[in-house]
Amino acid sequence: MDLRKNKKRDALLTFIAIAAMLTVLLVMELTMKSTSILFTVLKKGMIYALVAVSMNLLNGFTGLFSLGQAGFMLIGAYTYAILSMPTSVKLGDTVYKYYDCAINLELGIFPSLLLAGLFAAVFAALIGFPVLRLKSDYLAIATLGFAEILRAVFQWDKMGPVTNGANVLRQYKDLTKLRIPFTDIKFPPTLFCFLVAGLCIAIIVLLINSSYGRAFKAIRDDEIAAEAMGINLFKHKEMSFVISSFFAGVSGALLAMYQYTVQAAQFKTAMTYEILLIVVIGGIGSVTGSCIASFLFIACNEWWLRFLDESSNNILGLNILRSGFRKVVFSVIIMIIVLFFSKGIMGEREFSWNWLHKRKKTAATEEVSGDG
Amino acid sequence: MSEPILSIKDLKVNYGGIEAVKGISFDVEEGSIVTLIGANGAGKSSTLRTIAGLVKPAAGSIVFRGDDITGYDTNVIVRKGITLVPEGRRIFPDLTVQENLRVGAYLRSDDISGDFQWVYDLFPRLKERTWQAGGTLSGGEQQMLAVARALMSKPKLIMMDEPSLGLAPLVVRGIFDIIREINAQGVTVLLIEQNANMALKVADYAYVLETGRIGLSGTGKELLTNDDVKKAYLGS
Numbered sequence: 001m002d003l004r005k006n007k008k009r010d011a012l013l014t015f016i017a018i019a020a021m022l023t024v025l026l027v028m029e030l031t032m033k034s035t036s037i038l039f040t041v042l043k044k045g046m047i048y049a050l051v052a053v054s055m056n057l058l059n060g061f062t063g064l065f066s067l068g069q070a071g072f073m074l075i076g077a078y079t080y081a082i083l084s085m086p087t088s089v090k091l092g093d094t095v096y097k098y099y100d101c102a103i104n105l106e107l108g109i110f111p112s113l114l115l116a117g118l119f120a121a122v123f124a125a126l127i128g129f130p131v132l133r134l135k136s137d138y139l140a141i142a143t144l145g146f147a148e149i150l151r152a153v154f155q156w157d158k159m160g161p162v163t164n165g166a167n168v169l170r171q172y173k174d175l176t177k178l179r180i181p182f183t184d185i186k187f188p189p190t191l192f193c194f195l196v197a198g199l200c201i202a203i204i205v206l207l208i209n210s211s212y213g214r215a216f217k218a219i220r221d222d223e224i225a226a227e228a229m230g231i232n233l234f235k236h237k238e239m240s241f242v243i244s245s246f247f248a249g250v251s252g253a254l255l256a257m258y259q260y261t262v263q264a265a266q267f268k269t270a271m272t273y274e275i276l277l278i279v280v281i282g283g284i285g286s287v288t289g290s291c292i293a294s295f296l297f298i299a300c301n302e303w304w305l306r307f308l309d310e311s312s313n314n315i316l317g318l319n320i321l322r323s324g325f326r327k328v329v330f331s332v333i334i335m336i337i338v339l340f341f342s343k344g345i346m347g348e349r350e351f352s353w354n355w356l357h358k359r360k361k362t363a364a365t366e367e368v369s370g371d372g
Numbered sequence: 373m374s375e376p377i378l379s380i381k382d383l384k385v386n387y388g389g390i391e392a393v394k395g396i397s398f399d400v401e402e403g404s405i406v407t408l409i410g411a412n413g414a415g416k417s418s419t420l421r422t423i424a425g426l427v428k429p430a431a432g433s434i435v436f437r438g439d440d441i442t443g444y445d446t447n448v449i450v451r452k453g454i455t456l457v458p459e460g461r462r463i464f465p466d467l468t469v470q471e472n473l474r475v476g477a478y479l480r481s482d483d484i485s486g487d488f489q490w491v492y493d494l495f496p497r498l499k500e501r502t503w504q505a506g507g508t509l510s511g512g513e514q515q516m517l518a519v520a521r522a523l524m525s526k527p528k529l530i531m532m533d534e535p536s537l538g539l540a541p542l543v544v545r546g547i548f549d550i551i552r553e554i555n556a557q558g559v560t561v562l563l564i565e566q567n568a569n570m571a572l573k574v575a576d577y578a579y580v581l582e583t584g585r586i587g588l589s590g591t592g593k594e595l596l597t598n599d600d601v602k603k604a605y606l607g608s
Contacts, residue, residue, distance in 0.1 A: 217471070224458060224462060225464065228456045229476055230446055230447040231447070232447050348466065
C-alpha cells in the first residue's frame with residue numbers, strides 16, 4: 001500500500017518538476033538575450049543527453065558494447081537536412097553548387113525528424129544481422145567500422161546529388177526557423193530541444209522499465225540464463241540496437257537543427273568517444289547519470305573552462321593560459337572523476353524522490369540532535 | 373504404463389568438436405523425479421542443454437507430451453512447459469529478486485500474481501529479500517532464486533543442472549527438500565547430480581551416464597544398493 005502511494009506521489013512530483021523546469025526555461029528564453037552562452041549549453045547539452053541515453057540503452061542496459069553512435073547521428077543529421085531543405089534552395093546554386101540535387105522533396109520539421117530516426121533505425125536493422133552475432137570488443141570494432149564507412153560514403157563524390165559530397169548542407173529548417181503553428185511568432189528554440197529530446201528520453205525510460213527493458217537487463221547480466229528463460233537473444237539485441245539507433249538519428253537531426261550547417265567530416269570517431277565519455281562519467285546503466293554528465297560535459301567544454309584559452313588572462317604573472325590549455329585541464333578533471341568515481345557520478349542508480357526524501361529526513365534529524 | 377511426459381530416443385550431441393552424447397534413450401514419467409548421474413564429462417549437462425534447446429542435437433528425437441520438439445528454439449520449448457535451471461545458478465546479479473522472477477515469467481501473458489505467491493510460499497527467504505539485488509544473496513539463496521525463477525514459467529517439467537554445486541551440506545539438504553516439495557505439487561523433475569547419494573535418495577528412477585552412453589538404470593533404491601554404483605559414485 002505504502003509503495004503504491006509513493007509511486008503516485010513520485011509521478012506527481014516528477015510531473016511538477018518537469019512542468020516547472022519548462023516554465024522557467026520559457027521565461028528565460030522570453031526575457032534573456034537568445035545569444036547567451038547559457039542557451040547554447042542547454043541546447044547542445046540536451047541533444048547530447050539524448051544520444052548519451054540512447055547509447056546507454058545499448059551499452060548500459062543491454063550490455064552491447066557498440067561504438068556506432070556518430071554514424072547513426074550522421075544518417076539522422078543528413079536525412080533531416082536534405083528532407084527539410086526548401087525545394088527552391090535545392091534547385092538553386094547556393095548549396096548544391098557542384099551537383100544537381102536528386103531529391104525534389106520538401107518536408108516539414110516533424111516528418112523530417114521522424115524520418116531521420118527511421119532511416120538510422122533501418123540502417124541499424126540491416127547491419128544488426130551480421131554485427132550483433134559478435135561479442136564485446138569485436139562488436140565495438142565492427143560498429144566503429146560501419147560508422148567510418150558511412151562517413152566515407154556520405155562524402156563520396158558519386159553520392160553528390162544526394163549528400164552534396166564533402167560540402168556543407170545549409171539553409172534547411174534550423175532552430176531559428178521554428179514558428180508557433182499557424183502564426184509567425186518564433187518558437188523558443190531551447191524549449192523545442194527540451195521538448196523533443198525530453199520526450200524521446202521519456203520513451204526510452206518507459207522502455208527500460210517495461211518487460212522488454214527487463215529482458216534487456218537480463219541479457220546484460222547473463223546471456224545464457226536469459227536464453228534459458230526463453231528470451232530470444234538475437235531478437236532482443238536487434239530491438240535494442242534499432243531503437244537506440246532511432247534515437248541517435250533523432251539527436252543527429254536535432255544537432256543539425258542547432259548547428260545551421262551539416263558536414264559529414266564532423267561525425268568522426270572522436271564524436272562517439274565524447275558520447276561514450278558522457279555515458280561513463282554519468283554511470284553506465286543510469287539514465288539520469290547520462291543526462292547530468294551531458295550538461296556538465298558540454299558546460300565545461302563550451303563555457304566554464306573557456307577562460308583558460310584566453311592568453312590575455314594571466315595567473316600570478318605566468319603566461320600559461322593559451323588556446324588549447326582548456327583541454328589539458330579538462331583531461332585532468334576527467335581523470336580525477338574516473339579515479340574517484342570509478343562507476344561514474346551515479347553508478348547504476350537513478351535519481352529518485354525517495355532518496356531526496358530520505359536525505360532531507362536525515363538532515364532534519366541531524367539538525368535536531370545538533371540543537372540538543 | 374502411461375505415456376511418458378518426456379521421451380528421448382538415440383540422442384546424439386556434438387559439442388565443441390567432440391561427440392558429447394553418443395546416442396542415449398530414456399523416458400521421464402509424468403509426476404516423477406528422474407535423475408541422471410555420472411562423472412564429469414559424461415554428457416549430463418549436454419543432454420539437458422539439448423532438451424532445453426540451447427544446443428541443437430546431431431541426431432535422435434526428443435518427444436514432450438506427444439510433440440516432437442527436436443531442434444526447436446528455447447523460447448518455444450519454454451512455452452511448451454520445459455524450463456532449465458542452469459548449472460551454477462546464473463541468476464541475474466543486478467536485477468532485484470522480484471525482477472529475476474519476472475524475467476522467469478517473461479513468456480507468459482496471463483496473470484502471474486498467484487505464481488509469485490506460490491514461489492514465495494515455497495521460499496519464504498526470498499520474500500524477505502524481494503527488493504534486494506540477486507548478486508547480494510548467499511549461495512543457497514541464489515540457488516533458491518534460480519529454482520523459483522524457473523518455476524515462474526509454470527513448467528510441467530523442470531530440469532535442474534547440479535543444484536547442489538558449491539553449497540554447504542545443510543543447504544543441499546534444504547534444496548533437496550524443496551525438490552521433493554515441488555514434485556509433490558505436480559511438477560515433473562529431471563535432475564542431474566554429481567552428488568549421487570542425495571540424488572538417488574529422492575529419485576523415483578535413475579540413469580547412470582558414462583562417457584556419452586547410458587550404463588545402468590533402475591529405481592533410486594536399486595541403484596543405491598548396486599555394487600558398481602557404490603564403487604564408482606558413492607565412494608563406499
